[in-house]
Amino acid sequence: MASRAQGLLKGAVLNFARSPRDIQATVSSIISRGKQVQDQVAKQIKPTFANTIAPLAKFENNNGADTSIAIFLQNVSTDKSVRDASSEAEQQLSSFRIESLMREDVYKSVRAVLDNKAEMEALEPEDRLLVQKMEEEYRRNGLALSQGQRKQLGDIRMRLSELSIKFSRSINEKDGRILFTRQELDGLSEDYFDGRPTEIENGIEKFIVTTKYPDLVPVMQMAKSEQTRKSLMIVSESRCPENIAILEEAVRLRAQAAQLLGYRTHAEFVLEQNMAKTPQKVLDFEHDLRKKLDVLADKEIKEIETLKRADKAAAGEPYDGLFSWDFRFYSNMVKERRHKVSDEETRQYFPMKRVTRGILDIYQNMLGLRFAKIDNAPVWHSDVEMYEIWEANNESQFVGHFYLDLHPRDGKYNHACVNPIRACFARSDGTREYPVAVMLANFPKPTSSAPALLTHDDALTLLHEFGHVFHHICAETKWSRFQLDSVQMDFIEAPSQMLESWGWEPSVLRQFAVHYKTGEPIPEDLIKRTVAAKNEGAGLFNLRQVFFGLFDMAIHNTADGVVDVRSLYKKLREQTTRFSAGDTDTCGAATFGHMMGGYDAGYYGYLWAKVYSSDMYQSRFLKDGVDNPRTGMDYRYEILRPGGCRDAAVSLERFLGRGPSSNAFLESIGLALEK
8 A cells, every 4th residue: 555745646635624714605605506506497497307407416416525524524623613613504504405405496396307207217227216316305305295384394304403413512522521540440451541641639640531432441341440430431421411302302303394294203204215114124123133132141141240249249249230331341351251352462463553554455455446645635633644546457547535533632523433525426527526535533542652552343443434435435326416325224334334344354354463562463362262252242232232223213203202311211221231220310312423413213224234244244255255356346336336326125136146134144143043
């Protein structure tokens, strides 16, 4: 993987250096141009694809990158005024989109094209789908309703947009913090304290621990003190209390909007466009899986209870049950004791730079691409890296760019995700626009004594998020509308989940796992122990995912949308995951960003997609060889390239050579199949 100087940058490089004034000017320009296009479309006496559909779609094509950047900066900028301007930009652009989708005059023109059977039959398949999806989007936004109902729906959508932005901003801006003594953090490795800021409290020097993942996860996994783990969990789940009321209002409004549109619940409205189609099918899936997982969880719970009882007895304290702050700690302890593998040991062999290069090599070989890192690139922070993408078999064929922003900082988005910034689409002159994607993550930073070191789970996260990056990069559609964001919600995670499987392959781990000091490759014994631990705790881990999915459906599959989020979250978590919240008065739903970030009535999709990802991996890659280039190209062309311009079921069948099966997933987590 080569490195290139900035002067050799290929393609139209995006400008992320935007002031608040620049952001506002961009937003005003987009809205002005959009209204002009819509007004022109609405005036058409004889609407056609060329004078109605194409202008609307070209506006989306040509303004997508500016729209994305204006909204994206709230997640990464170190300047609060820029983050504020970006949040305001999202509100304005969201409001404009809602207003646009409520324009009856534009809808009539779009509908006229759809009703012209002769023209529809003459269109190319993607153009025909574009007309159908445009009309569907207007209709699902109330254009078939009376004027009064449309006004009511528009007001609801506007308010939902405001609530979503407030919810997300609260999570980004309100990191929790707590002070602990060294003794209270007993069990943490020495490098956890290297460079960690301290503060004097009552004359005692204490370490500052935040709720960002690199701080929180190690404490929840390794701190021996139950009170320490409990205190940190309380801080983490109490830091955005205002978000409970925001979520409850959003749930009520979503239910009202769904009923205005003729659906019984919000879940029915959402699922109509997904592979699952109905809430009942989702609930059947979740409950059936829960029954199967309970078999694994029963054994796992007994082992964890034994460990905690022993700890309590040694401390001379009565056993009082298992709590949510025990889950990571004792699950990690079981893994360490049974398989003699710990995050502290494996981290020594996962220096971040080496792991990242190794994972990029995997994707290069699999997808027939070549990456070049850009030196001194124009980026928004010194931590950020920028890469060019080229076709491996054609030195002159440029593909696009991606950026990596992988370390935590104040005000930054505090989970892991991929932002599609610019879509690939066909320009009017026949050339293609170059796609751009950004990966955001919060992996540990280098310390004074060691480079940034990853856990094995971190490496799996990198593999997963790169899957989203290249799903976006490799999609080749005529219209930007059919890129990553239009892939069905209950399939969109499948390609990324499939790529996590590479992180369990011994031959793959040998490619990038080396000791950060000596450069020695990861020992074969450690590989065997790591792989052997793969399904440790699979029952409880996946039950946690089932809980999130059931909570999502519980709040979004009600007719009136009136729910007590706090009590429902606590009740379902205890019933499903087997771990109690004890006497704490917190609510993790306040930081459950998926519920206000586009996964409403869709969180089940993580496990639903896992069925497909396991099938793709075992049936093709494991069978053909994980480094088989032909299988990799089949994956690129049949799964990634179509984007959202065809049903995921079609893509799956073409890649698998048959319909999907759940057997591979059940086997992958250690569940024996019924004969």
